[in-house]
Amino acid sequence: MKFFADTAEIADIQELAATGLLDGVTTNPSLIAKSGRDFMEVTKEICGIVDGPVSAEVVALDHDTMMKEAEVLRKIADNVCIKVPLTIDGLKTCKALTGDGTMVNVTLCFSANQALLAAKAGATFVSPFVGRHDDNGVDGMELIRDIRLIYDNYAFETEILVASVRHVTHVLESARIGADVMTAPPKVIKALFNHVLTDKGIEGFLKDWAATGQTIIR
Ligand code: G3P
Numbered sequence: 295m296k297f298f299a300d301t302a303e304i305a306d307i308q309e310l311a312a313t314g315l316l317d318g319v320t321t322n323p324s325l326i327a328k329s330g331r332d333f334m335e336v337t338k339e340i341c342g343i344v345d346g347p348v349s350a351e352v353v354a355l356d357h358d359t360m361m362k363e364a365e366v367l368r369k370i371a372d373n374v375c376i377k378v379p380l381t382i383d384g385l386k387t388c389k390a391l392t393g394d395g396t397m398v399n400v401t402l403c404f405s406a407n408q409a410l411l412a413a414k415a416g417a418t419f420v421s422p423f424v425g426r427h428d429d430n431g432v433d434g435m436e437l438i439r440d441i442r443l444i445y446d447n448y449a450f451e452t453e454i455l456v457a458s459v460r461h462v463t464h465v466l467e468s469a470r471i472g473a474d475v476m477t478a479p480p481k482v483i484k485a486l487f488n489h490v491l492t493d494k495g496i497e498g499f500l501k502d503w504a505a506t507g508q509t510i511i512r
Pocket of ligand 1: 300320321322423425426457458459477
């Protein structure tokens with residue numbers, strides 16, 4: 295499963311990229327606003343840090359303006375992936391852009407039928423939001439199971455990009471289901487490293503090592 299970071303914070307992206315775990319980045323208008331940065335500058339900077347897809351979202355609601363915005367965004371770098379909302383105009387834009395060889399991430403997907411539409415429109419990625427479903431008392435991971443089943447039934451190549459990931463269990467479940475990608479805030483990705491027995495193990499080894507009085511670097 296590919297790991298994308300759902301953030302526009304450069305320091306976090308650099309730190310995760312250095313681990314070799316980062317396959318891409320997703321941004322959205324809220325994350326750009328949170329960064330306080332100019333969207334062109336920060337997107338260009340992110341594209342220079344990771345080799346994989348960097349999602350940059352259009353804000354227009356009509357197809358013609360979405361295409362004009364996509365034109366600006368895709369000139370930022372070769373690894374820009376245009377993010378469009380799951381609407382009729384969004385999917386028209388998806389069809390036009392992917393037909394032209396541009397990567398497209400169809401976002402704000404909340405149903406398996408919507409995911410079916412995104413795949414039929416040739417989306418590179420579809421982003422179902424699991425956390426926002428959970429917030430409303432619906433099991434977001436059920437949506438991922440349904441999409442996986444449907445995409446496998448018809449051998450759709452659209453990648454399932456699990457979004458709105460809030461905790462490590464979302465990541466584990468995504469991998470169990472066989473999602474292609476998950477995008478998570480840096481703090482969730484960093485939390486994947488944590489285990490109390492790892493910490494305890496290090497503590498024990500260091501205590502025993504200290505008792506030997508030896509050093510590795512002499
Ligand atoms: O990038 C879209 C998605 O991951 C948003 O997450 O936490 O705002 O629901 P969240």
